[in-house]
Amino acid sequence: MASDIDPAAADRLLTTTRAVRRRLDLERPVDRSLLLECIGVAQQAPTAGNGQTWSFVVVTDARKRARIAELYRAAATTLFEAARARARETGDEQTAKAYDGALHLAGVLDRVPVHVLPCIRGRIPDGSWSNAAAAGMYGSILPAAWSFMLAARARGLGTAWTSIHLLKEREVAEVLGIPEGVTQTALIPVAHYTGEGFSPAARPPAETVTHWDGWSG
Template sequence: MDVDQLLTTTRSARKALDLDGPADLDEIRECLQIALHAPNGSNQQAWRWMVVTEPSLRTRIAELYRETYLGKVGGQLIAGLMPSGTSEARLMSSTEFLVENLHKVPVLVIPCYEPSYPRTDGDDSFYLATLYGSIFPAVWNFQLALHSRGYGTCITTMHLEHEREIGELLGIPATFVQGCLLPVAKLRTGHTFAPTPRRNPDEVIAVNEWGSQ
C-alpha cells in the first residue's frame, strides 16, 4: 500500500471489524510505537495509552457507551426507523452496530493526555487546541499504522460522558484527559476500503480571503 492509498483509504471501521478474529497485542504495540512519533505540544509527550482487553472491563465500558448513545437519541435505536437505502440510514446502521457490539471488539484503546498548561478563564481556544492537538495527530498515526497491518478502527467519544467512572474503572489518574476511544480489530477477510468521498477542494479552500479560490 503506497502512502497516497493509505491516506485516502483509512476510514472509520465498524461493521468491517472482525469481532471473532484474534488481535495480536504485539502488532497493536508496534502501531502505538508509531503513534508516539506524532508531533505534540512542546514535545511534552505527556500521553498514556490504555489498552483494554479484559472482557469484563470491555463489557462495562460498552454498557456506559450504549447508555450515553440511547440517551442522545431518545432511548431507542433509530437506524431501522429511517428511510432505507439513504446515506443517513447507512451511517446510523453502522453507528448502532458498534453501539450493540462494542463489548465484542477484542481491543479498546483510550489515548490519554496530561495537559501541559493550566486552564484559565477565557483561554478555551488555546487550551483545547493545545490539548487535543497533542492527542489526535498520534491517534491518526495509530489508525494509519493499524490499517497498514490489516486492522480497522474508528474514533468514538460516547464514553466521555462517563469519563470519571471509566477513569476509576481503569485506574486512570484524574490529571489525565481521555481523548477518545478506539475499538480495534482485524478487518473482515477480503474487506477493503475505497478512497473516501470528499468535496471538491475548490469548494473548501480559500487563499488570502474567505470565499476566494
C-alpha cells in the same frame, strides 16, 4: 531532492483508512506486538512544546470491555437513534447509514477484542482555558491517535474514531484506574477486519472547501 515516500502508497493509506464498524472480526484476537508497533508509530506525532505527555490505555480484559460497552451504550443509544431519525427526515440517507453503523458498533462493542483510549496528561478547567491552550492540548494527542489508526490500517486492522463515551468519562476512568489529572480523548475499537479492502469516500472537490489568502464565499 526527490521524496523517499511513494505518494501513491501514502495516498492510498490516507484515503482508505475508514471508520470500520460492521466489518470488525469479533472472534480473532489481536497480537499485542501489533498494537505496540502502532503505538510506536503514534509516538512520532508532534506535541506542543515537545511535551510527549500522551498515554494509550489498551483494554483487552473481557469484563472491563463489557463494562465500558455498557457505559458507551448508555451514552450513545438515544443520541444516535435521534440523529439517525433526523437524518432520515431530511433525506440524508448517507448520514442515516452512518448512524446505523454507529448503533451496530455500540451493540457489539463488548465483543470487539481491543479498546484503545488515547489519553493526555492534564485537564482543561471548565471554561477557563483559551482556545489556543485547548488547541495545544488536544493537538498534542489527536495527531498521535490518528497515526495509530493509520498504522493499524497498514497492518490489516480496522478502527473507528469514537468519543461518545466521554459523556461517561468519569465512570470509564474508574473502570480503568485512570487518574483525575488525565484526559481521555477517544475510544478506538480495534480488530482485524473482514472482507476486502476499503475505497475512498465520496467527498466534494478540494476547490469547494479551500479559501485562498483569506475567507471568501
